[in-house]
Amino acid sequence: xxxxxxxxxxxRFGFDLAQTIFMAGVAIYVWWTNRxxxxxxxxxxxxxHIEKVASAFDKRVNVIExxxxxxxxxxxxxxxxxxxxxxxxxxxGVANTMNQVQGELSGINRTLNxxxxxxxxxxxx
Numbered sequence: 001x002x003x004x005x006x007x008x009x010x011x012r013f014g015f016d017l018a019q020t021i022f023m024a025g026v027a028i029y030v031w032w033t034n035r036x037x038x039x040x041x042x043x044x045x046x047x048x049h050i051e052k053v054a055s056a057f058d059k060r061v062n063v064i065e066x067x068x069x070x071x072x073x074x075x076x077x078x079x080x081x082x083x084x085x086x087x088x089x090x091x092x093g094v095a096n097t098m099n100q101v102q103g104e105l106s107g108i109n110r111t112l113n114x115x116x117x118x119x120x121x122x123x124x125x
Contacts, residue, residue, distance in 0.1 A: 079087070
């Protein structure tokens with residue numbers, strides 16, 4: 001084959017076409033790599049944010065658990081409904097007894113006043 005028989009225009013066109021295809025492939029590879037890198041960076045940022053939020057959430061849950069435990073501990077020492085009902089009955093009993101004592105004292109006071117009046121009247125006669 002002779003160099004003069006070669007169609008240089010077609011060869012140049014083929015070489016330019018191969019170069020264009022290669023450059024398009026490189027451009028697609030770079031675009032895809034950058035896209036993957038950006039996606040990976042976004043995922044890492046989201047992961048870091050989720051870890052930060054989860055850590056804050058865990059701390060908040062721990063505080064709430066301690067407070068609930070403290071409240072449960074305090075509530076365990078309080079009297080039950082049945083114990084309060086029994087105490088209420090006893091207080092009512094004491095109130096009734098006090099009312100009876102007050103009535104009796106009123107009667108005694110009236111009797112003493114009558115005795116005092118009798119004694120005063122007896123001295124005057």
